[in-house]
Amino acid sequence: DVKVTQSSRYLVKRTGEKVFLECVQDMDHENMFWYRQDPGLGLRLIYFSYDVKMKEKGDIPEGYSVSREKKERFSLILESASTNQTSMYLCASSPTRQGNQPQHFGDGTRLSIL
Amino acid sequence: GQSLEQPSEVTAVEGAIVQINCTYQTSGFYGLSWYQQHDGGAPTFLSYNALDGLEETGRFSSFLSRSDSYGYLLLQELQMKDSASYFCAVGYNNNDMRFGAGTRLTVKP
Numbered sequence: 001d002v003k004v005t006q007s008s009r010y011l012v013k014r015t016g017e018k019v020f021l022e023c024v025q026d027m028d029h030e031n032m033f034w035y036r037q038d039p040g041l042g043l044r045l046i047y048f049s050y051d052v053k054m055k056e057k058g059d060i061p062e063g064y065s066v067s068r069e070k071k072e073r074f075s076l077i078l079e080s081a082s083t084n085q086t087s088m089y090l091c092a093s094s095p096t097r098q099g100n101q102p103q104h105f106g107d108g109t110r111l112s113i114l
Numbered sequence: 115g116q117s118l119e120q121p122s123e124v125t126a127v128e129g130a131i132v133q134i135n136c137t138y139q140t141s142g143f144y145g146l147s148w149y150q151q152h153d154g155g156a157p158t159f160l161s162y163n164a165l166d167g168l169e170e171t172g173r174f175s176s177f178l179s180r181s182d183s184y185g186y187l188l189l190q191e192l193q194m195k196d197s198a199s200y201f202c203a204v205g206y207n208n209n210d211m212r213f214g215a216g217t218r219l220t221v222k223p
Binding site for chain 2: 033040041044045048056058090101102104106107108
């Protein structure tokens, strides 16, 4: 089975801090995604990547950046955390560059910004 | 822009059949997927439609009409464990995917 591992299940940070959320997948998938999930809003795409060092903006990239230095790892960076970035963050991966492949999700990181 | 609409809540009883609809307005559409998410859990893939018609996987079926920009998830013989949130998601030919806001299904005894 595909395993998508997010480094932290719960995280508490302070306003203005630089925050790193890490995600690793073990199935050599090409695509990786970062979403945030908020009540009533579903999953909103922040960034995705279809290859090493490649990234594409999703619907809500403002205040975030990403890094994909290795195929298996996709990092989400909050440059200067703000309280409105308190949310559940979900990482996902899918096998190929086609946009229809099933996505495999990690267990999520519940991030609180104080 | 790209938007998906699905009902926010649905309630049904055990053993019943329930249909969760999804409409989308989009260009570059590649296919419609459905995901299930239990409280506190990660979304898990249920089904995918690229072509018009019905796809059946056990008690779950999914339907797509590209001309109507519409699809649905059909859950039969409902069980208590089916209580969860269900998301439709549209894949695009530029590799990304967009999710709906989710439908919370409550199955009652």
